[in-house]
Amino acid sequence: xxxxxxEGVLTHQSELIANNAVVVQGRAxxxxxxxxxxxxxLACLANDLRELGQPVVAGFATHPDWxxxxxxxELGDAPRYGTARCxxxxxxxxxxxxxxxxxxxxxxxxxxxxxxxxxxxxxxGLPAETTQLPWDxxxxxxxxxxxxxPGHAALLVEARGVLVAGDMLSDVLVPMFxxxxxxxxxxxxxxxxxxxxxxxxxxxxxxxxxxxxxAGELRARIELDRAYVQALRDGKEPNxxxxxxxxxxxxxxxxxxxxGQQQHFGPGS
Ligand SMILES: [Zn+2]
Numbered sequence: 001x002x003x004x005x006x007e008g009v010l011t012h013q014s015e016l017i018a019n020n021a022v023v024v025q026g027r028a029x030x031x032x033x034x035x036x037x038x039x040x041x042l043a044c045l046a047n048d049l050r051e052l053g054q055p056v057v058a059g060f061a062t063h064p065d066w067x068x069x070x071x072x073x074e075l076g077d078a079p080r081y082g083t084a085r086c087x088x089x090x091x092x093x094x095x096x097x098x099x100x101x102x103x104x105x106x107x108x109x110x111x112x113x114x115x116x117x118x119x120x121x122x123x124x125g126l127p128a129e130t131t132q133l134p135w136d137x138x139x140x141x142x143x144x145x146x147x148x149x150p151g152h153a154a155l156l157v158e159a160r161g162v163l164v165a166g167d168m169l170s171d172v173l174v175p176m177f178x179x180x181x182x183x184x185x186x187x188x189x190x191x192x193x194x195x196x197x198x199x200x201x202x203x204x205x206x207x208x209x210x211x212x213x214x215a216g217e218l219r220a221r222i223e224l225d226r227a228y229v230q231a232l233r234d235g236k237e238p239n240x241x242x243x244x245x246x247x248x249x250x251x252x253x254x255x256x257x258x259x260g261q262q263q264h265f266g267p268g269s
Contacts, residue, residue, distance in 0.1 A: 023054075207221075
């Protein structure tokens, strides 16, 4: 089921881990960002769009994690963009002879039988430093983020005031770090500053997972993520509602991710 966020911007949420697909209305069809997880959900999204009479004219993957690079034949064969680094990462993944088996190892067992792999990770890389999505619709600014995953990018649908944040600024997931850089914690703080730079233009924030944040919530989410990262950096226990007894039902496992990160980044690590 599609839900409206702002005029011409809709979301479609997966049942497991609450992935938010984002649909942006263009002139001759829609842009679909991170469409979803299972074959049934992707077909549902395709069906919803068909009922609205909206062909998919472009796709975008915010980053090369399995839950953001899936696709379904019924969504059509429009170009699925990503940053150059995102596309290169996925090309490397798909170049291994046993890539399907390797990818499937990361799928949650509840849905592993219904994650379609044929069109997995077929991303058209945009030249490095591309700042706008090439499509016939409202201006979509690309904000490449030095955090969480290689080639991670957020999108700002400027005229609608909607920030599609990729896997940051979630109300259910704490910051999670790509381990491929020299200083993941400082890189994460730098990525949060990029969000701060555009905060004045944002009315709604759509995280990769969790609920959409309305007016004024962007800055609160930036602060929450920043406090978490700083606590890890400083060897302190974060006071964070996403972990411990205040975690939302079904999200208790986020506390385990936190414990692992604390061990990885904590003092003496
Ligand atoms: Zn994700």
